[in-house]
Amino acid sequence: MTWGEFNKLSLDKKINKLYQDGTFIMSIRYYEYKVNLYLFGNFYLEVFVNHKHACIEKILLLDTNHSRMKFYSDQIKLPAIFNTQP
Template identity: 60%
Template sequence: MIREEFKKLPLHKKIHKLYTEGTFVVGIRYYAHKVNLYLLDNEYIEVFYNHKLDKIDKIDFLNQDHTRMKFYLDQINLNI
């Protein structure tokens, strides 16, 4: 599945696809969210879970230029 197809999916279908076809890589804490990183079709995807509201706020492709990368790189080696 290409990026644009995935981006157009409704949230519940993105969740289903990640949990059934993706591979969980690592989870980090980032401000009010627990961010789970998944690998799907050679793409890294972040799931932003707001534990206070008990809901997923956002699912998006990993931005390699974001400062959040340091949290991932401290824990794992991402071959990007």
């Protein structure tokens, strides 16, 4: 499944598909969210969980240019294609 195909699914279907076929990598805290990083096929997804409301609010393709990459790379070794250091 491509990102485009996955992204067209409803949030409920994305959640089901991700929990069935995805691989949990790690979690970070980011403002009011707990962000779970998953490997799904050949791409990484961020699952934004609002822990105060105990719900998943959104699932996004990992943005390798976002400042959140620092939180991930401080804790795990991501593949070289995600290395944002010059």
